[in-house]
Amino acid sequence: MNIDRLLVIELFKILNKNYKYAVLRSYDELPENFKSHDIDILIEKNDFIRLKKELIGLFNSLGFKLLMVNENERFNTLVVSKRVDGALQFLYIDFFFNYSLYGVNLLDASDILERRVFNQKVYHVSMLNEFLEKFLNTSLLNHSYPDKYKNILQNIDENHNEEVNAILAKIFNDKSIGIKECQNQPGKRLLRKSFTSNMLNTPIKQLKMSLQFFFFYIKGWLRPNGFSFSMTGPDGSGKTTILTQLEDEFSKIYREVELNHFRPTIIPRIAELFKELGFKKTVDVDYDQPHRGVKTSKVSSWFRLLYYIFDYIIGFYKTVKPVLFRRGVVIFDRYYTDIISDSKRSQIYLNYKMIFMLRKLVPRMNYNFIIFVDPERILQRKQELTREQIDEIYEKLYYICDNDNKYTPINNDEK
Numbered sequence: 123m124n125i126d127r128l129l130v131i132e133l134f135k136i137l138n139k140n141y142k143y144a145v146l147r148s149y150d151e152l153p154e155n156f157k158s159h160d161i162d163i164l165i166e167k168n169d170f171i172r173l174k175k176e177l178i179g180l181f182n183s184l185g186f187k188l189l190m191v192n193e194n195e196r197f198n199t200l201v202v203s204k205r206v207d208g209a210l211q212f213l214y215i216d217f218f219f220n221y222s223l224y225g226v227n228l229l230d231a232s233d234i235l236e237r238r239v240f241n242q243k244v245y246h247v248s249m250l251n252e253f254l255e256k257f258l259n260t261s262l263l264n265h266s267y268p269d270k271y272k273n274i275l276q277n278i279d280e281n282h283n284e285e286v287n288a289i290l291a292k293i294f295n296d297k298s299i300g301i302k303e304c305q306n307q308p309g310k311r312l313l314r315k316s317f318t319s320n321m322l323n324t325p326i327k328q329l330k331m332s333l334q335f336f337f338f339y340i341k342g343w344l345r346p347n348g349f350s351f352s353m354t355g356p357d358g359s360g361k362t363t364i365l366t367q368l369e370d371e372f373s374k375i376y377r378e379v380e381l382n383h384f385r386p387t388i389i390p391r392i393a394e395l396f397k398e399l400g401f402k403k404t405v406d407v408d409y410d411q412p413h414r415g416v417k418t419s420k421v422s423s424w425f426r427l428l429y430y431i432f433d434y435i436i437g438f439y440k441t442v443k444p445v446l447f448r449r450g451v452v453i454f455d456r457y458y459t460d461i462i463s464d465s466k467r468s469q470i471y472l473n474y475k476m477i478f479m480l481r482k483l484v485p486r487m488n489y490n491f492i493i494f495v496d497p498e499r500i501l502q503r504k505q506e507l508t509r510e511q512i513d514e515i516y517e518k519l520y521y522i523c524d525n526d527n528k529y530t531p532i533n534n535d536e537k
Contacts, residue, residue, distance in 0.1 A: 386437020
């Protein structure tokens, strides 16, 4: 038996015996024929607190490690994994406590669980509530209801129209709002109506949920659950192979993995900028020869360095931080470290110790690795670097490792 199936079977044994829950979607194959790595379960929060203790014991008994825990006012996520015969097996479980959006409560778990259905194996939400979960989110976010769920919409319209309209009228405290009105009104207006309705009927509960939303939002922005790392090394050190393998492994666990090269590129290459301004007629795009550039003046080097630092700062908050906020992974092939170590590639001919000091202006990745390999191997793989150039790059990389413990050296020599 596949071990992740065993984990799922044991999970639902615990749930069926001790808890009131409902699977939100993709429940037909559960638990024996589970073919995915993602389960969404609705449960009341107090029950989840008790369940979590049992789940930790279950994970440990089957040899799974708890990789990540994410908490917010709407749901908690547990990610567990185990390596079996070289293959990574994992399970991604989202435990929802309500239907809500931006801290505005739409439907309580207790109301949804009252209509749950048992298919002789697991409890799942009714078709009506399965429809409402997707319909409310798409309507309030001004998205179209997905075509692949149109059969559910048709079933609801034909058989449960009055019941759904009554629930929507209660959510928005407006008898004139039904399915069609939700699809035609702005999502922000509907969200405000739901918030106002909650403040009139359950003010303490809504205020508590709003405060929780802002707390988790600020916490997630300041200390996101995603993580980032960079990997730097001379051409031919094997970092591309390592990064490709890591990207593949992370993609199996994390829903969003972004691979970047050198810098965020929020602003264009300097050559492209100069072409747009009319200072250059053509742009060199021979990326297969990264060390082809000619030596530049100090003025040009300073301009280029400050230009890149600006891109790192703006790019971090515009492109990197949002991915981390969404619990994703950001990988950089090279990064600012490459400017310090390889002036010929970056065309920044300044004292590397001074460039190293300016690293404090650049947002740091969570983990920073520097790859080292026997120079003779590099010479076999990459003909554009001389032994002297490799030694010069290594001198700077060793300096970085010796003077900042946030950089971790890795020996990539084949054994």
